[in-house]
Amino acid sequence: MLKNTDLRVVLATTTELSRQARATHGTAPAAAALLSQALTAAALMGALQKSDSRINIQVECDGPLRGLFVDGDTSGLVRGYVKNAHVEYAGGDSQYHWRPVLGNKGFLSVLRDLGGGEYYRSAVELEAFDLAADLERYFKQSDQLPSHVLLAQLPVGGEAEPLGHVAGLLVQPLPGADMTAFAELGERLRRDFAPALQARSAEGATAVLRALLPESDFEVMSRYPLRFGCSCSKDRVLRALLAMGREELTDLLEKEGQAEATCQFCTTRYVIPGEEIRGMLERGGI
Incomplete structure (x- = not known):
């Protein structure tokens, strides 16, 4: 928190969890790179949530990536x-760096857990085809809140790690904030984020x-670890x-002999043997 100007700053350093996500999903x-950016954004926005709630970010696009899905919570757990x-x-290294990946059309949507079983979803069309820039547009259009969003991936000297250092920064004004100071800080x-990170x-x-x-007047209000994981x-x-219901489950048992499910977030594969499914049917819980 910058107390004299009423500005809130959130920093997320996500190098290790980004590498874990890449290894988990075997991503090219x-x-x-885009998954690590999105996970970093989920960590930043998760820090703004209240109590034990989650936020998820979804991108749909017509490029070869086709889209992504990430979420994060107030404890620092992110997945995607x-x-x-x-x-x-x-x-190339230009404003259209991610166009070959994202394509020419798409949208970014955010689902917020408001607590008590209530949720709020809002979306913006992809315009910059850059996650940080389109998140800034999201905050301005959906929340009517000007924001600075920076997402950085910097090479590590002497290391063949393609993701390098990964971090994100979010700056927002609180009510009554000094907006001139907000613009100057942005x-x-x-200018300084990448050099300082490096x-x-x-x-x-x-x-x-x-x-x-x-x-x-800089004061740290909270600090906590971030991690890539899953609640499956x-x-x-x-x-x-x-x-699924008795009829559909009986049909599954007859055709497949067991049930299989793989978590999209962490790739864990679950196999439920036929004997266990028969037990569920015999106990009459369905």
């Missing part, structure tokens, strides 16, 4: 996947943030089977 370079993990090529961060990432997130915000379980698979 372009797909891995891309629809086509095998996209290797991105464009310009400064766009120079200080080995020292941790706090060192990066201190390098970016030398202001005397065998119990959830069993509940999904129960929801």
